[in-house]
Amino acid sequence: MTDKQTDDREWSISPSMMQKLRIAGIVLLVLVTLADLFAKHKAYFGLDGTIFFNAIYAFLCSAALVFIARAIGMVLKRRETYYDG
Amino acid sequence: MTGEYALPPAFLLIIAGLLLPFLSGYARNFVMLLAPVTALILVWSLPDGPLLTIDYLGYELVPLHVDALSRLFATVFSLALIGGALFAFDQRKTSELTAAFIYGGGSLGVVFAGDLITVFIFSEIMAIASSLVVWSGGAGARAAGQRYAAIHFLAGVLLMAGVAGEAATTGSIAFEALAADSWPRWLMLAGLLINAGAPPFTSWLADAYPKASWSGTVFLSAFTTKTAVFVLIKLFPGTEALIYFGTFMVFYGIIFAILENDLRRVLVYSINNQVGFMLVAIGIGSEIALNGAAAHAFVHIVYKALMLMAAGAVLYRTGKTKATDLGGLYKTMPFTMVCGVIGALSISAFPYTSGFVAKSLITKGASDANLGMVWYLLTAASAGAFLYVGLKFPWFTFFHKDAGLRPQEAPVAMRFAMAMMALICLAIGIFPELLYGMMPYPVTYQPYYYAHIVAQLQLLLFSGLVFFLLLPILMPTKSLTLDFDWLYRGLGSSLKNLFDQITAALWSQIVTRVTNIVKVGFVVINRWHGPGGVFAETWPTGRMALWTTILLGLYLLVYFL
Numbered sequence: 001m002t003d004k005q006t007d008d009r010e011w012s013i014s015p016s017m018m019q020k021l022r023i024a025g026i027v028l029l030v031l032v033t034l035a036d037l038f039a040k041h042k043a044y045f046g047l048d049g050t051i052f053f054n055a056i057y058a059f060l061c062s063a064a065l066v067f068i069a070r071a072i073g074m075v076l077k078r079r080e081t082y083y084d085g
Numbered sequence: 086m087t088g089e090y091a092l093p094p095a096f097l098l099i100i101a102g103l104l105l106p107f108l109s110g111y112a113r114n115f116v117m118l119l120a121p122v123t124a125l126i127l128v129w130s131l132p133d134g135p136l137l138t139i140d141y142l143g144y145e146l147v148p149l150h151v152d153a154l155s156r157l158f159a160t161v162f163s164l165a166l167i168g169g170a171l172f173a174f175d176q177r178k179t180s181e182l183t184a185a186f187i188y189g190g191g192s193l194g195v196v197f198a199g200d201l202i203t204v205f206i207f208s209e210i211m212a213i214a215s216s217l218v219v220w221s222g223g224a225g226a227r228a229a230g231q232r233y234a235a236i237h238f239l240a241g242v243l244l245m246a247g248v249a250g251e252a253a254t255t256g257s258i259a260f261e262a263l264a265a266d267s268w269p270r271w272l273m274l275a276g277l278l279i280n281a282g283a284p285p286f287t288s289w290l291a292d293a294y295p296k297a298s299w300s301g302t303v304f305l306s307a308f309t310t311k312t313a314v315f316v317l318i319k320l321f322p323g324t325e326a327l328i329y330f331g332t333f334m335v336f337y338g339i340i341f342a343i344l345e346n347d348l349r350r351v352l353v354y355s356i357n358n359q360v361g362f363m364l365v366a367i368g369i370g371s372e373i374a375l376n377g378a379a380a381h382a383f384v385h386i387v388y389k390a391l392m393l394m395a396a397g398a399v400l401y402r403t404g405k406t407k408a409t410d411l412g413g414l415y416k417t418m419p420f421t422m423v424c425g426v427i428g429a430l431s432i433s434a435f436p437y438t439s440g441f442v443a444k445s446l447i448t449k450g451a452s453d454a455n456l457g458m459v460w461y462l463l464t465a466a467s468a469g470a471f472l473y474v475g476l477k478f479p480w481f482t483f484f485h486k487d488a489g490l491r492p493q494e495a496p497v498a499m500r501f502a503m504a505m506m507a508l509i510c511l512a513i514g515i516f517p518e519l520l521y522g523m524m525p526y527p528v529t530y531q532p533y534y535y536a537h538i539v540a541q542l543q544l545l546l547f548s549g550l551v552f553f554l555l556l557p558i559l560m561p562t563k564s565l566t567l568d569f570d571w572l573y574r575g576l577g578s579s580l581k582n583l584f585d586q587i588t589a590a591l592w593s594q595i596v597t598r599v600t601n602i603v604k605v606g607f608v609v610i611n612r613w614h615g616p617g618g619v620f621a622e623t624w625p626t627g628r629m630a631l632w633t634t635i636l637l638g639l640y641l642l643v644y645f646l
Contacts, residue, residue: 012485
């Protein structure tokens with residue numbers, strides 16, 4: 001399977017269960033974000049004491065890591081048998 | 086030899102390993118469990134201090150020296166061996182188990198070493214035995230095992246040269262904190278960094294470990310890199326360079342794991358990532374950071390073994406390890422799935438798992454040391470850890486698209502092993518004092534407070550959000566990512582081919598020229614000595630007389646003059 005090929009297999013989790021999990025995930029995200037309103041923030045280096053810092057920072061850094069990995073992959077990815085001669 | 090305790094735990098495990106080929110069935114499995122359990126009991130019954138000394142070539146070797154740090158590492162190495170042995174009950178290759186026990190024994194030998202020569206000797210035992218564990222993976226592991234052995238023997242040479250240099254320049258072989266300020270110490274540091282998987286030798290882990298068998302990788306994940314971490318804590322705490330090496334490893338592990346399709350390789354890349362955290366902590370060098378490095382090594386051995394057990398059970402049942410070939414296994418392997426998820430949550434440092442209580446010490450160490458950039462980078466990496474391994478491994482193995490595989494649940498012994506490791510992950514997470522009580526320095530830090538738990542949950546859940554939003558980009562592909570090993574597998578191979586071509590061309594030129602010279606020589610010889618040549622003629626008597634007269638005349642002339 002190359003980057004351009006698609007995976008046509010069925011999802012292992014049923015669509016209805018997937019929908020429930022999606023809603024549960026969104027509820028969790030909202031709850032954990034709101035929970036920050038009641039937390040006592042202590043700044044060691046400035047930004048880290050800002051409200052919602054961890055949520056925003058995690059989102060941006062994780063997305064950045066994925067895109068950086070993708071860019072590196074475009075340069076370094078080879079076929080699976082590359083070393084087999 | 087002096088000392089009250091004649092049998093160090095290392096020797097017990099090595100002897101048990103050597104006994105295994107002579108046993109079979111229940112007897113073999115009984116010894117496999119009894120030996121590490123006895124070693125663990127022995128570890129906790131030994132008092133602190135040097136307990137055994139041997140005079141050797143004018144040096145006093147100390148093969149058994151106990152302190153809090155060595156006891157901590159010996160405990161987790163014994164636990165890894167207990168879990169690994171239980172997991173490997175169904176392994177038919179006793180040679181792998183023999184090698185694994187000698188390997189584990191070697192690691193206990195290093196952590197109980199009281200001098201640098203003993204450290205070197207047991208490190209070499211580990212290098213040889215671990216190479217045998219890799220080779221036990223079968224024909225596909227042969228080349229990777231050779232590369233693995235070559236790299237670890239290089240590390241051993243550097244370590245030995247450093248130890249010899251240290252002994253020659255200072256006269257000391259003491260296994261104690263050193264400043265990295267001389268060639269012998271730099272050599273020791275280099276050897277240890279190779280064993281820790283630091284750049285430019287990061288890729289031997291992902292090259293060799295996944296080639297081992299379903300049980301071999303579990304053993305391999307526990308000892309080599311963490312033994313190097315232990316020695317670095319003892320020898321080079323506070324060495325600033327370790328912060329840079331560690332930070333590189335943290336992100337290297339994440340990037341390559343994101344790109345990887347083979348899920349056992351993903352787990353191995355995460356060893357680079359996690360050892361990176363430990364190196365950063367050792368580089369910071371404060372008491373809380375060193376506690377963090379030791380604690381993180383402890384919990385990492387347990388949850389990494391657990392995750393590799395889950396991956397090993399899947400490999401054992403399906404013969405597959407690639408994300409593109411797996412999916413939907415929660416339906417028939419629910420127990421393995423639950424254990425794998427507990428391991429994944431632990432490595433991601435979810436609150437109330439072991440990773441949370443250990444990683445918190447390292448980030449606290451960075452903030453206490455006022456290392457803002459390091460703190461921000463480690464926090465970013467903590468978020469990334471959930472994405473690249475905490476979610477990627479269980480999602481693509483047990484959920485995602487249904488691969489149509491319907492394997493049986495893992496065998497009973499494997500389930501016991503996974504349950505044991507999962508319980509340790511949860512027990513340490515819920516009762517952190519279990520771990521903190523074993524630390525080399527007293528711990529006053531309390532990881533569980535409202536703001537910290539909320540902050541960590543935000544980091545993890547928003548990282549999880551990115552995983553599902555970017556899932557189409559994160560889909561693994563059937564491909565290979567060039568790594569540092571390309572330097573000796575790709576570039577090295579190309580350079581060898583180029584060298585072969587150049588030497589072949591040179592040789593051809595030399596042969597042609599020499600042949601031409603010989604041919605010309607034959608022509609000249611033929612001209613003078615061949616048929617019709619001057620020297621081949623039969624000289625008449627008159628000419629002989631003439632030449633004799635000329636030569637005699639010349640002689641008389643010269644004599645007269």
